[in-house]
Amino acid sequence: EKKLTNEESSGLGRRRFMNSAALAGLTLGVAACAEKKSEGAPAAAGSAPAATAHGGGNASHLKPGELDSYYGLWSGGHTGDVRVLGLPSGREILRIPCFNPDALVGWGITNESKKVMGTKADGSLRYTVADTHHVHASYKDGNYDGRYAWVNDKINSRIARIRLDYFVCDKITELPNVQGFHGIFPDKADPVDPKINYTTRVFCGGEFAIPLPNTGTEDSSKYRSLFSCVDAETMEVRWQVLIDGNCDLVATSYDGKLAATNQYNTEMGAKYEDMMSAERDACLFFNVARIEAAVKAGKFKTYGDSKVPVVDGTRESNKDPKTALTAYVSVPKNPHGVNASPDAKYFICAGKLSPTATVIELAKVLDYFDGKLESADKAIVAEVELGLGPLHTAFDGRGNAYTTLFLDSQVVKWNVDAAIKFHGGDKSAKYVVDRLDVQYQPGHLNASQSETRAADGKYLAVGCKFSKDRFLPVGPLHPENEQMIDISGDKMVLMADHPVRGEPHDFIIFKRELVKPKQVYALEDFPLAVKDPKESGVERNGKKVTVRLTSQAPAFSMREFKLKKGDEVTLILTNLDKVEDLTHGFAIPKYNVNFIVNPLETASVTFVADKPGVFWCYCTHFCHALHLEMRTRMIVE
Ligand code: CUK
Ligand code: CUA
Ligand code: CA
Numbered sequence: 001e002k003k004l005t006n007e008e009s010s011g012l013g014r015r016r017f018m019n020s021a022a023l024a025g026l027t028l029g030v031a032a033c034a035e036k037k038s039e040g041a042p043a044a045a046g047s048a049p050a051a052t053a054h055g056g057g058n059a060s061h062l063k064p065g066e067l068d069s070y071y072g073l074w075s076g077g078h079t080g081d082v083r084v085l086g087l088p089s090g091r092e093i094l095r096i097p098c099f100n101p102d103a104l105v106g107w108g109i110t111n112e113s114k115k116v117m118g119t120k121a122d123g124s125l126r127y128t129v130a131d132t133h134h135v136h137a138s139y140k141d142g143n144y145d146g147r148y149a150w151v152n153d154k155i156n157s158r159i160a161r162i163r164l165d166y167f168v169c170d171k172i173t174e175l176p177n178v179q180g181f182h183g184i185f186p187d188k189a190d191p192v193d194p195k196i197n198y199t200t201r202v203f204c205g206g207e208f209a210i211p212l213p214n215t216g217t218e219d220s221s222k223y224r225s226l227f228s229c230v231d232a233e234t235m236e237v238r239w240q241v242l243i244d245g246n247c248d249l250v251a252t253s254y255d256g257k258l259a260a261t262n263q264y265n266t267e268m269g270a271k272y273e274d275m276m277s278a279e280r281d282a283c284l285f286f287n288v289a290r291i292e293a294a295v296k297a298g299k300f301k302t303y304g305d306s307k308v309p310v311v312d313g314t315r316e317s318n319k320d321p322k323t324a325l326t327a328y329v330s331v332p333k334n335p336h337g338v339n340a341s342p343d344a345k346y347f348i349c350a351g352k353l354s355p356t357a358t359v360i361e362l363a364k365v366l367d368y369f370d371g372k373l374e375s376a377d378k379a380i381v382a383e384v385e386l387g388l389g390p391l392h393t394a395f396d397g398r399g400n401a402y403t404t405l406f407l408d409s410q411v412v413k414w415n416v417d418a419a420i421k422f423h424g425g426d427k428s429a430k431y432v433v434d435r436l437d438v439q440y441q442p443g444h445l446n447a448s449q450s451e452t453r454a455a456d457g458k459y460l461a462v463g464c465k466f467s468k469d470r471f472l473p474v475g476p477l478h479p480e481n482e483q484m485i486d487i488s489g490d491k492m493v494l495m496a497d498h499p500v501r502g503e504p505h506d507f508i509i510f511k512r513e514l515v516k517p518k519q520v521y522a523l524e525d526f527p528l529a530v531k532d533p534k535e536s537g538v539e540r541n542g543k544k545v546t547v548r549l550t551s552q553a554p555a556f557s558m559r560e561f562k563l564k565k566g567d568e569v570t571l572i573l574t575n576l577d578k579v580e581d582l583t584h585g586f587a588i589p590k591y592n593v594n595f596i597v598n599p600l601e602t603a604s605v606t607f608v609a610d611k612p613g614v615f616w617c618y619c620t621h622f623c624h625a626l627h628l629e630m631r632t633r634m635i636v637e
Contacts, residue, residue, distance in 0.1 A: 060088045060484050060496040070448055070509050072461065073135045073149055073162075074482075077503035080130030082151050082162060082169075087448070087509055088459050088484050090498035098160040098169040099130030099153045106595020110603040111570070116172055123606070131155045133505040134249070137164065138232065139188040140198035142254050142344070142453030144508075146515040148232065150184055150202050157181040159204060159230055164515050171235040176306035177213075178206030178226050178240075183249035183338075186232060189256030191289040196256075201238065201288075204228040205247025205261040209268060212242075213304035220270035226310065227261060227286060239295045241313035241325065243284060244268070249337050253362050254344035254453065259286045260360075262349050264334035276353060280330040283338055283349045283358070285365050285376075286313070291325050321368050327376040329365070331358045332383070337392035337444075341401070341416065342455035346381070348416075350390035350403055357390055357403055358383045359419060382423035384431055386412045392506075394447040396457030396487055400433060404442035404462065411436050411445060411462055411485070413492060436492040438483055440466045444506045447487060451508060460485040460492065463504055471499045480504060519580045519599070526602035530574040533557040545609075547571040551584040551597060551619070554626030560633035567609040567636075574602040577623075585620030588634060596621050612636045 062068065068086030076083055080100030084093045099117065101108025108117060108125055118126040130153040137149040149162040157175045162168065175181055183205035190196035209223035217223075225246040229238045245266035252259045263282045269275040291311055294300065300309035311325060318324035332354035339348050349358045364379035373379065389407030396402070402413050418431035445462040449455045467481035479499035486493040523529050530536060530548045536557040539546045545567045550557040551574070563569060575584050575597035587594040590613075593605050619630035 058495055059486070060090060062089045062091075067512070069512055070459065071512055071515060072507050072509045073137065074500070074504045074507040075132040075135045075151055076501075077133070077505055078129070078131040078155075079501065079503075080132055080153065082132065082135055082149070083500070083504065084167060085482075085498075085507075087461065088495065090461075090482060090484055090496060092500070094167060096162055096167055096169060098132065098151060098162070099127065099156075099158060099172065101125070101128055103594065104596070106593075106603065106605075109593060110595045110605055112603055116169060118172060118174070127156050127158075129155055130158070132160075133182060134184045135506060135508060136184060136186055136202075136451070137508060137510070138186055138199040139452070142188060143449075144452060144510045144514045145198060148199075149508075150186065152181050152184045152204065154180055154182055154207070157206070159184065159202065159235070161232075161235055165518050166521070167517060173230060173235045173237065175204060175206070175228050175230075175237060176240075176308055177210075177303050177310070178204075178208075178228065179210050180206065180208030181228075182207040183247060183261055185250040185252045185259065187252045187256050187259065187288070188254050191256040191292075200232050202230045202232055203250050203252060203259045203261075203286075204230060205250045207246050207248055209246055209265075221268065223268065223270075227259075227284075227313070228308075229288075229291075237308045239291065239300070240308055240310045241286060241291060242301075242310050243313045243326065244315050244328070245282060245284065247284070248335075251338040251340045251347050253340065253347075257288060258362060258365060259288060260284060260338055260347055261286075262331065262335045262338040263328075264336070264352065266328075276334055278333070280332050281335055282328045283331045283335065283347065283360060284313075285327040285329065287325055287327070287369050290323070290369075294325060321373075321376075322371040324369060327365060327368055327379075329360055329376045329379055332356055336390070339393040339395070340451065342395050342397050342450065342453055343399075344453065346416065348393045348401060348403075350393055351386075352389060352391060352406075355385045355388050355390065356383050357386050357393065357401070357414075357419075359416060359423075382416070382419040384414070384419045384422055386414060386432070387435075391442070392444045392446075394445050394450040394460060395455050396447055396460075397449070397455030398457050400457075402445060402447060402460055402487070402492075404438075404445045406441050406443065406465075409438055409440045409442065409464075411438055411442065411460070411492060413487070434491050436485065436494065438462050438464055438485075438494075439470050439481055439497065440464055440468055444504075446507055446509055448509045449511065452510070454511075456511075458486075458488050459495075459509065460487045461507065461509060463507065465503075467497075467499060470497050477502070520578055521598060521600040523574070523600045523602075526574070528572045528574075528604055529602040530557075530572055533576070538562065543568050545569045549632070550574045550576045551586075551630075552576045553582060553584070553624035554619075554630045556586075556617075556619075556630065556632040558632055560635060562635045562637060563609040564637050565609060565612045568606070569609050570604055570606045572602060572604040573597050575599060582623060583621045584623050584630070586617060587620045588617050589615050591615065594620055609636045 070087040072085035074083040082096040097107035186199040211217040226240040245263040247261040266281040313326040334353040335349040336352040359382035387405040413434040421429035464481040484495040615634040
């Protein structure tokens with residue numbers, strides 16, 4: 001039965017569920033939404049003045065020399081990278097290339113980065129496109145521990161790991177048997193061993209169903225999606241679960257026992273009309289301990305060339321809750337995000353095509369697996385209307401949730417306990433606390449520390465998919481608008497707009513003390529390091545030639561080196577400058593080589609010296625008053 005908030009009963013009722021026709025209309029209406037608020041939505045608090053909450057100034061305007069108090073890790077969308085922002089200022093500090101080549105640092109050019117990215121037999125990169133959506137970091141005791149972050153590549157089903165000591169990508173794994181790897185979430189503890197109170201697994205949701213093995217069958221009723229578990233340290237795929245329906249986003253419980261994915265295509269349709277035909281889809285829970293016991297007991301299959309064990313999580317095979325690996329909790333029409341509340345009690349699924357959020361109590365899901373709940377759906381403790389197009393939810397640690405309303409272009413702040421009371425029949429429970437217009441069409445949002453036990457309720461960032469009129473026009477391609485909102489008070493207050501290059505999805509925001517970045521590398525971490533300028537030189541072994549050199553401002557250790565046409569050259573460069581911020585570049589004209597070496601970093605490139613002549617290899621990264629003079633001659637005879 002539909003449940004309306006007292007505040008909204010008139011407005012939302014008639015627009016409750018979207019059918020195909022309504023969705024098509026709303027999609028076309030997106031452009032108009034910016035100017036014209038969908039009628040029926042209550043007047044929002046967005047007209048409030050800019051934030052003055054912190055000592056009279058706008059906290060997003062830092063004085064020169066002032067540092068931000070939070071880091072933000074942003075996915076870069078189909079630029080394939082991860083961005084590092086300082087918050088609340090919103091200043092972009094770094095882009096971390098992961099899946100796609102990057103011209104600044106030489107990612108995809110150096111042998112070291114190519115090894116991480118993956119190459120074909122001829123040494124060229126296996127892929128040069130990617131689509132990153134979700135960034136999440138490793139946990140300890142329910143908070144980030146500053147070891148790693150992970151990000152997905154939806155296009156080629158890869159997961160990349162970022163070391164948070166150097167802010168670089170160090171490993172990439174391609175998931176077998178899946179397409180459209182979308183949601184990702186690290187676990188926060190081990191389900192069995194209480195000593196392991198930190199991340200050892202990363203869960204990955206496969207969104208697009210495919211034939212298993214992928215033979216090119218047209219009959220889509222045979223297609224399947226899998227849920228995968230990757231080892232946080234080795235980055236190997238530990239196991240997969242065959243499921244009914246698909247996976248979208250992923251959440252994990254604080255006790256390590258449960259992971260879940262929201263499912264929008266329980267219909268297993270191949271066309272969108274089919275994908276939205278059912279009134280309810282699901283939030284699919286995984287019993288991690290039971291899955292691992294099944295793998296241990298050999299109750300799995302493998303597909304094609306993959307050796308990864310795949311257990312059976314389908315509805316048919318998991319009817320008895322006491323042995324089930326999975327539990328399908330029904331959620332209205334094509335839900336989108338699934339988010340874990342910082343009190344560790346609930347997962348919340350946003351309705352997307354239903355104007356609702358569904359609150360699922362994790363203790364009850366565990367009861368279901370113990371055979372103490374008559375159906376998995378009894379774990380739903382609230383299902384309340386929020387507005388049109390709810391997508392993602394963040395938390396402030398004070399019992400409030402913040403959900404983006406894509407179609408209404410709003411963030412709605414609502415109280416979870418009040419929503420549970422309202423759902424339980426107390427119609428006087430006012431669960432909607434506040435609404436704020438955002439500019440425009442928000443996708444993800446996240447609050448400072450939101451996805452940890454230490455949610456602090458200070459700042460909320462909202463990733464608006466359309467910026468329209470908020471920045472100077474620059475032709476057809478618009479930036480996205482990441483908005484900063486002060487959530488420390490009762491009312492949300494818009495602090496700032498930040499243009500970002502397309503097109504981030506998810507992000508996390510955490511206190512700066514939680515990471516301890518190193519700004520100078522350790523020489524001995526690089527097996528190829530040229531530790532002394534005296535080790536420089538050209539070593540010939542038939543056609544294979546190794547060039548070793550070092551950089552120390554304002555010179556490379558060799559002023560020239562000679563090669564013969566046709567040589568297969570590996571050039572190794574170690575930056576012996578150990579001063580923070582002293583990076584050198586190395587470009588070889590006409591050879592398509594340019595990369596950087598940070599303090600005490602070693603990098604190498606391999607190429608065939610196929611063009612005779614003199615080539616001034618020069619430092620591309622401004623380093624010294626004699627930066628322009630910092631060159632070496634490569635002479636190819
Ligand atoms: S999905 Cu992009 S707005 Cu890939 Cu996280 Cu929801
Ligand atoms: Cu070295 Cu510029
Ligand atoms: Ca559906």
